[in-house]
Amino acid sequence: MDLRLLGPVAAYVAGEPLALGGPRQRAVLAALLLKSNEPVPTEHLIRAVWEDPPASASANIRTYVAGLRRVLRAAGAGERLATWEAGYRFVVESGELDVVRFADLTGQGRHELSAGDLQAASAHFTEALGLWRGRPLAGAAASSWLLAEATRLEELRLTVVEQVVDVDLALGRHAELITELRRLVAEHPLRERFWAQLMLALYRQDRQADALAAYAQLRARLAEELGLDPGPEVRRLHARILGADPALLTESAFPESALQTAPARGAAGGAPRDFVPPRQLPLSSVTFTGRDKELGRVKSLLRTAANGPVVISAIDGAGGIGKSALAIRAASELAEHFPDGQLYVDLQGATAGLSPLAPGEVLGRFLRALGMPGNEMPASREELTVALRSRLAGKRLLMVLDNAADAEQVRPLLPSGKGCAVVVTSRRVLATLEGAEHLHLDVLPRDEAVMLLGRLAGGERVEAERDAAADIARLCGRLPLALRVAGARLAARPAWSLHAFAERLSDTHTRLDQLEAGDLAVRASLRVSLVSLRGGDDPHDQTAVRAFRLVGLLDGPEVGILAVAALLDESPGVAEIAMERLADARLVEATGVGRYRFHDLVRLFARELALEEEPGDDAAAALDRAMSYYLATTQRAVRLLDPIRQWPVHPVDEDFAAPIRDRAAAIDWLEAERVNLVAAVVQAGHQGGSIAPFGPGLAGALLWFLMPRMYLDDLRTVGEAATRIARRLGDRTSEAWGLEITAFAHHQAGRNQELRRCLESAYAIWQETGDRDGEQRTLCNLSVVVRLLGDSERSIALLRRQIPIAREIGNQVGELVGLLNLGESYGQLGQTTEALTHVRAALEMAHAIGDQRNLAGAVYEIGKLYLSQGRLSEARAHMRQALPRLREVGDRENEAELLIMLSRTCRMLGDLDEALACCERGLGLLGKLGSWRLSAEAIHERDRVLAAIADSR
Numbered sequence: 001m002d003l004r005l006l007g008p009v010a011a012y013v014a015g016e017p018l019a020l021g022g023p024r025q026r027a028v029l030a031a032l033l034l035k036s037n038e039p040v041p042t043e044h045l046i047r048a049v050w051e052d053p054p055a056s057a058s059a060n061i062r063t064y065v066a067g068l069r070r071v072l073r074a075a076g077a078g079e080r081l082a083t084w085e086a087g088y089r090f091v092v093e094s095g096e097l098d099v100v101r102f103a104d105l106t107g108q109g110r111h112e113l114s115a116g117d118l119q120a121a122s123a124h125f126t127e128a129l130g131l132w133r134g135r136p137l138a139g140a141a142a143s144s145w146l147l148a149e150a151t152r153l154e155e156l157r158l159t160v161v162e163q164v165v166d167v168d169l170a171l172g173r174h175a176e177l178i179t180e181l182r183r184l185v186a187e188h189p190l191r192e193r194f195w196a197q198l199m200l201a202l203y204r205q206d207r208q209a210d211a212l213a214a215y216a217q218l219r220a221r222l223a224e225e226l227g228l229d230p231g232p233e234v235r236r237l238h239a240r241i242l243g244a245d246p247a248l249l250t251e252s253a254f255p256e257s258a259l260q261t262a263p264a265r266g267a268a269g270g271a272p273r274d275f276v277p278p279r280q281l282p283l284s285s286v287t288f289t290g291r292d293k294e295l296g297r298v299k300s301l302l303r304t305a306a307n308g309p310v311v312i313s314a315i316d317g318a319g320g321i322g323k324s325a326l327a328i329r330a331a332s333e334l335a336e337h338f339p340d341g342q343l344y345v346d347l348q349g350a351t352a353g354l355s356p357l358a359p360g361e362v363l364g365r366f367l368r369a370l371g372m373p374g375n376e377m378p379a380s381r382e383e384l385t386v387a388l389r390s391r392l393a394g395k396r397l398l399m400v401l402d403n404a405a406d407a408e409q410v411r412p413l414l415p416s417g418k419g420c421a422v423v424v425t426s427r428r429v430l431a432t433l434e435g436a437e438h439l440h441l442d443v444l445p446r447d448e449a450v451m452l453l454g455r456l457a458g459g460e461r462v463e464a465e466r467d468a469a470a471d472i473a474r475l476c477g478r479l480p481l482a483l484r485v486a487g488a489r490l491a492a493r494p495a496w497s498l499h500a501f502a503e504r505l506s507d508t509h510t511r512l513d514q515l516e517a518g519d520l521a522v523r524a525s526l527r528v529s530l531v532s533l534r535g536g537d538d539p540h541d542q543t544a545v546r547a548f549r550l551v552g553l554l555d556g557p558e559v560g561i562l563a564v565a566a567l568l569d570e571s572p573g574v575a576e577i578a579m580e581r582l583a584d585a586r587l588v589e590a591t592g593v594g595r596y597r598f599h600d601l602v603r604l605f606a607r608e609l610a611l612e613e614e615p616g617d618d619a620a621a622a623l624d625r626a627m628s629y630y631l632a633t634t635q636r637a638v639r640l641l642d643p644i645r646q647w648p649v650h651p652v653d654e655d656f657a658a659p660i661r662d663r664a665a666a667i668d669w670l671e672a673e674r675v676n677l678v679a680a681v682v683q684a685g686h687q688g689g690s691i692a693p694f695g696p697g698l699a700g701a702l703l704w705f706l707m708p709r710m711y712l713d714d715l716r717t718v719g720e721a722a723t724r725i726a727r728r729l730g731d732r733t734s735e736a737w738g739l740e741i742t743a744f745a746h747h748q749a750g751r752n753q754e755l756r757r758c759l760e761s762a763y764a765i766w767q768e769t770g771d772r773d774g775e776q777r778t779l780c781n782l783s784v785v786v787r788l789l790g791d792s793e794r795s796i797a798l799l800r801r802q803i804p805i806a807r808e809i810g811n812q813v814g815e816l817v818g819l820l821n822l823g824e825s826y827g828q829l830g831q832t833t834e835a836l837t838h839v840r841a842a843l844e845m846a847h848a849i850g851d852q853r854n855l856a857g858a859v860y861e862i863g864k865l866y867l868s869q870g871r872l873s874e875a876r877a878h879m880r881q882a883l884p885r886l887r888e889v890g891d892r893e894n895e896a897e898l899l900i901m902l903s904r905t906c907r908m909l910g911d912l913d914e915a916l917a918c919c920e921r922g923l924g925l926l927g928k929l930g931s932w933r934l935s936a937e938a939i940h941e942r943d944r945v946l947a948a949i950a951d952s953r
Contacts, residue, residue, distance in 0.1 A: 007133025027141040036092035039084040056920040125164035174201040277341035278369040290448030298330040305421035317441035319525040320481025323425035340395040349405030356405040359412040427586040449473035456487020468498035475505040477600040544581035552606025555683040556676030561594040566629040632657035637666035650697025696722040696734035716745035736765035776805035856885030
């Protein structure tokens with residue numbers, strides 16, 4: 001294949017162009033090719049296509065992908081476009097994509113340039129530029145994301161143009177270049193480098209006056225449009241041309257050029273003529289991996305330092321996240337843009353066993369590096385700061401302040417004039433550092449984490465055990481420091497298999513022991529972050545250390561302030577101060593107001609400290625309080641959500657419950673805590689002890705939140721965990737409930753045989769314990785199963801047994817649901833009159849007892865029965881009436897099913913616009929729910945609607 005983005009988006013197979021579709025489909029292809037051979041999430045593709053995505057965006061992306069696949073298959077290009085997790089991946093082979101060929105050719109050119117082979121460098125640069133056919137990404141939908149990518153590619157092209165002109169000037173081709181350079185300055189009148197190259201070419205052609213005239217044109221243009229003078233590079237060249245400097249005939253005029261060969265000339269600020277600018281940057285790691293977006297952001301910011309005020313890039317993140325590596329890589333790649341030097345210092349703000357460096361000591365180091373004799377060094381810190389800023393006036397210098405403790409340590413070290421840039425790294429957010437642009441680093445993406453492991457342990461070795469490598473990356477929490485330790489250990493043990501090492505890391509009790517190698521250790525890095533809190537006199541710091549230990553006892557990925565308050569047995573205010581101290585120390589990450597997240601390895605470290613330093617009874621009591629908070633609040637929230645629904649209520653002190661007052665607040669809290677609540681049920685099962693009984697109680701309370709919202713994996717997880725706990729405790733009632741909860745998960749996923757087995761086991765327990773309510777409920781649920789399996793008569797027989805039991809024990813909800821199911825079963829048999837009788841009875845009961853969920857279900861069922869009778873207008877009216885009710889109660893599965901049924905009804909009525917809109921909304925909802933059964937039905941209905949629309953035209 002020949003894939004092209006450097007101009008109109010195009011693809012060729014055997015020289016024949018492919019019909020790639022409209023602008024949006026081309027935008028999808030462009031976004032996939034820009035990340036070729038990498039998984040691209042659907043959300044990313046949506047951003048690439050639309051500024052304001054429609055509700056049907058995900059469905060439309062699937063349509064565009066399907067269209068591209070058809071074109072590729074028809075052309076014999078094979079299965080290039082694969083579905084990959086929550087997105088897609090376009091497979092590109094070597095040499096097929098012009099963007100990659102351009103990067104390869106320019107990389108070869110730069111390598112040859114550094115080796116001194118100018119002819120070869122010029123040839124490769126010229127070949128790279130020959131790949132361009134116009135504006136990049138032309139023909140694709142012009143979203144802001146794609147426009148930014150097109151701008152980035154165009155900037156790369158212009159940079160290569162500048163480099164090839166530099167090379168050609170060095171080769172003496174100045175006469176041939178003058179015409180081309182006049183075209184370039186006309187097209188890019190504010191790009192000073194082209195003007196400087198034109199001036200040099202004219203000067204070397206013995207046209208000094210024309211060179212000076214070119215400078216005057218540039219100066220007038222910049223003054224008119226921007227109110228600026230030319231930059232220092234062009235001004236220096238202008239001065240040298242005025243002075244008829246003969247060295248310009250042979251040497252490069254551009255200090256940052258790789259062609260620069262002239263010795264350093266006299267420096268400003270009092271440095272001697274033989275002064276050598278400092279080059280203090282440490283070596284950039286040869287295994288630096290990924291971080292393309294972050295690296296690009298830092299470099300883009302630093303490049304703006306040429307003519308403006310001091311630029312400060314402040315990179316923050318947890319220990320071991322790779323802040324220093326990123327800062328050094330960015331500084332190294334831009335070093336040539338700062339010809340007056342690069343200063344570097346490790347400020348020791350988070351270094352084990354070392355105190356942070358005093359600003360005065362760092363200022364002395366910097367001034368000596370800039371040529372100040374020791375006997376001229378000022379005494380006070382304030383004078384040292386003034387001396388540094390005076391020395392840096394008018395200079396273009398880059399400063400890297402690594403591992404800062406706080407903004408106070410950094411502030412005296414900052415230059416004040418134009419042209420300088422500073423990169424600061426710190427575990428803390430240096431929020432009070434005025435003028436800084438902040439960049440927060442998170443863990444590496446999965447593929448980049450595996451790639452880093454491969455660079456350390458060996459690419460072939462990782463490729464041979466790809467799954468095990470992914471497990472190691474996951475168990476390292478994708479933390480660069482942990483991956484470097486793991487890679488170092490594997491490199492030192494070539495006989496180890498990656499699978500065996502992953503097995504070692506899977507033991508949470510010894511994982512941190514495995515992540516130590518030489519002077520690298522995850523545990524030591526984490527311990528440093530606690531030092532300042534442990535040593536402080538502020539009681540809030542000590543509370544923060546205790547909060548760190550206790551939060552580590554919970555298995556959930558996040559924690560809210562009220563859970564922390566329960567763990568500490570303190571007020572929410574005290575808990576929030578403690579967690580904010582931990583967030584400042586980068587031991588936890590704030591994910592929202594009052595919410596915090598632990599990295600997996602940090603959690604293990606916190607749990608180690610809890611076991612070492614927290615008395616056993618205190619730790620157990622703290623965990624009991626947290627579980628009581630989760631259970632009491634869940635039960636309160638679910639009561640607000642669905643006040644008439646039943647579940648196994650676990651006795652708990654209501655004082656632990658959060659102050660939730662209405663249904664909206666209940667939903668917000670349950671959504672925010674859902675993952676933590678599921679984790680708490682599982683933890684109750686694994687850990688046992690006093691928290692074990694909380695598991696079934698939480699699972700039962702979660703049932704009526706998880707089920708209607710189709711959180712199927714969560715539903716099954718809590719149901720199975722509750723069943724295991726109940727069996728271990730000998731609690732038959734909780735065991736039956738656990739089986740019922742698991743059965744609901746099987747039902748929603750369409751696993752009818754597993755569903756039936758769970759319900760039959762629960763029914764046996766209810767009969768054994770004499771629980772009539774459980775017996776009638778399970779009979780009702782079994783009736784649904786047999787109806788789904790096609791035996792409506794058996795379903796009716798079961799309901800004829802269930803409804804009298806519900807009436808006998810006074811369970812109106814049970815009776816109502818039984819009547820509703822009875823109506824559905826008669827409807828399936830085609831006995832619509834009998835079905836309507838029972839459903840209308842259910843509707844009356846729902847009105848009487850205020851059961852909004854089943855009221856909506858009854859209205860919807862009447863609509864379906866009218867549809868089966870051909871009463872289309874009445875069917876649509878009832879479905880429209882039921883739709884907002886289902887949405888209000890959060891019954892997303894039935895809402896999606898109703899939308900599909902409403903689409904069918906509208907199609908039969910000839911209202912194709914509403915039919916298509918309903919179908920698209922249903923598909924969008926199902927895409928979030930993951931219901932394969934309904935999705936297939938919805939896709940089939942959409943096809944029928946689209947066919948009807950096509951026929952009507």
